[in-house]
Amino acid sequence: MAAELTGDGRGGLRRRAGLRLWLAGGWLALMALVAVFAPWLAPKDPLAQDLFLGRLPPFWQEGAEPGYWLGTDSLGRDVLSRLMHGARIALLVALVAGTLTGLIGSALGLLAGYYRGWTDTVISRAIDIWMAFPPVLFSILLVAVIGPGLTAIIVAIVVIDWTRFARVVRAEAMAQGAMDYVTSARAAGRTRAGTLLAEILPNVLPTIVVLLTLEMGIAVIVEAILKFVNLSVSTDAPTWGGMIAEGRTSIHQAWWVLVFPLVALFLMVLSFSQLGEGLKDRFDPVLR
């Protein structure tokens, strides 16, 4: 009775969640399309330099050159084309790094939370130690160790952020492990591993999926930060982080070199995050 009388419009909340899911998912789908078809969609060659066409403004400004819609950077490279190709790398990192982190982190979390005992002690202690590291610094360090290139970035993300999954999944696994349906499964003769995979995992899956979307957004950011700090010194292959780093230096003369990749990054991270939130709302009635 009391719940009915609060009248805070739960219906409105549901509607907002649905809209959020569509917008976020839609934008990401668009980004995926751009990424996949970039070589055909991009108007210019992202690597083509032309010093005579350096620092051209976007099409609505004076002095713009037709064909270079969003202007050019200091080396005369088309911003729009570089943006599109940058989307490929961003999404690639998001998917690969995000999924790997999720797999490894969840696996460790499940093991720790379900089997408890020594496994839990070791993994929990590892999590504590890991969380004492400043994440950005650690990733910069790792990339310095492993070397330039995308592999380094992906490995760095996985190595640093597995704890995000492990902690949450561990807690959920522990909570689920204490529930009746698990005891009855065990009593019915299931093995421990079998119970873990068949009974507990499906219940923990929604949480993992939500974290995955979050992780993908983080992966994109980390990639941008690492490129920004200029540790992966391959200035050719266009990444949003690299464009931002360049843009930062010529911010007064060519603000568009910084703005467009920034907006692209902003929207992508926002979309991943809102996708996660939307999914969380969707899963909520099922979980509770």
Next chain:
Amino acid sequence: MKLLRAILLRLATTAVTLAGVAVIVFVVIRVVPGNPIAMMLPPGATDEDIARLTAHYGLDRPIPQQFLIWVGGVLRGDFGTSITNRQPVLDLVLGRLPATLELSLLALVIAVLLGGAAALTGTRLGGTRTEAAIDVANGVALSVPDFLWGLVLVLVFGVLFPIFNISGRVTPSLDLPFVTEFYLFESLLRLRFDLLADLLSHMILPALALAIPLAAIVAQLLKQSLKETMHLDYVTLARTRGYGETRVITREALPNAILPTLTLVGVQFTFLIGGTVIIERLFSYEGLGNMAIDAVINRDLPLIQGIVILFAALFTAVNLTVDLTYAALNPRLRHGG
């Protein structure tokens, strides 16, 4: 007695954690490709020179032995010597620490004030369009990390409205009468408001970038807490006594809603501190984080070691403080309702 045991256990765990951090960093950075010694010397240096300096820094010994030497030094208060600066690591680190601390604390204050204001306003204006707008803004602030906010701020206040500084900690030409590295704090104590203004002008943007995500978390959590508290009987009772909506929120609900928020803020504060690494770089702020990045680029092993350990120690200190504060405030709240 039980409290003492809990504290000791906690300290022991902390020591283990820090030891673990030390080992991991030690090993990781010695796998780094690139010879720091070679980078230090001018081109044309002979192999002998390189060998001599390598031996001087003890980098030719086996790793476990290097670790023991380092630990021995740490217990004596010697964190080694920086390869790039030739100064004791401890001095360098402690020299930059105040700048980062001031930035972090300023960000924390901004986050709490901003988030608190958003939560209170959202609760007071519950059900209106303003509240919905605050929720949306909050959602965005929550989803976007400090790095992006920093870039946005650099764009807005560096190019569009250049009213704040986007580079450095203080205007270089100024004459600073300070004794410590706590510039902000000292300028307040010495009532040098001109210096304070200059410092704040440099610090406000990086602090804001760091603060925005935390403010969003504070706002969300506090608003949720307040919402739950507002339904409780003692709040309704206060209304019958004649208190208006605003006072009911601040007098009755807020003191109860704050505690759960507090503990989360503590944990998130460590993330904020971690964020100073990239934000300081972005704003060329002369703090620990900026120095750390340079150290990695220059392969300055002892310095990297020292900075990472310090950050780890800082994190654990914050966590400890949060737990202690919660324990201190908790007994009062062990109530039946």
Next chain:
Amino acid sequence: MSYLVIRDLSARLKGDGTRLLRGVSLTVAAGEVRGLVGESGAGKSMIGRAVLGILPRAVELTGGEIRLGGTDLLALPQAERRRRVGAACALIPQDPMTALNPVRRIGPQITDPLVDILGWDRARAERRAREVLAETRLPDPDRVMRAYPHELSGGQRQRCLIAAAFVAEPKLIVADEPTTALDVTVQKQILRLIAEMQARHGTALLFVTHDLGVVSKVCQSLTVLYAGRVIEDTTVRAFFRAPAHPYSAALLAATPRYTDPEGSLTPVPEAVLAAVRAEVAAADAGVAGAEAARHG
């Protein structure tokens, strides 16, 4: 002249329009103790809340007036209404475990309204608080003033709440099932205390309860509610001698008696329920017709 006059008060849920109060009228004279009886969901709490201005957000009033000491409360601006109600009325809440702020001491919870709303000075407020706490037979009022709620038992907390209700000498107190959440052993004491203090201070009391036994001990008059509609309104003596309405009679018969536990647990007969529901429906139709006529 009656101090509280409720005339034709109607209320409904905002969401689906479910009627909660159907043209309720009742009065409480100065110094009178009126019982407001009914089963759960009859709307009795709603009336008390409407008077005090603390209706849940999902409920809205659709008609009628509430006059307090002659002034139409519903016609006043929010702030003014709040002030008047705060000064002249008080609530004795149902659950002492949740009605006190856990992070503040008892003393300020009683004295703050006196200082903040009524403008008393702190010293006078504290003296008065101590006096009233002593009236509630709490040993060592000073200790109680300095205590936090979790240091007191349920019965002690309820005494504090009663003290808080009487401290500003209100003209009307709404007691919302004040003994329901207490141990049986404590209930009688608290009931007696409320009756005593009411008599001593001469406060009008609107006593909301589902327990006819309580009504018989404390009230002078009573109003019976069913589904938000007044079924009967009479003096306690007349009611217990011979209730006028079949529903009231059934309620009386349903009151368990210790002397005959088995035999006295008689639920309200279905026929009676059907009859009273029909009454309510008929009244609703009448109201709907009137509304249509007004808009049509």
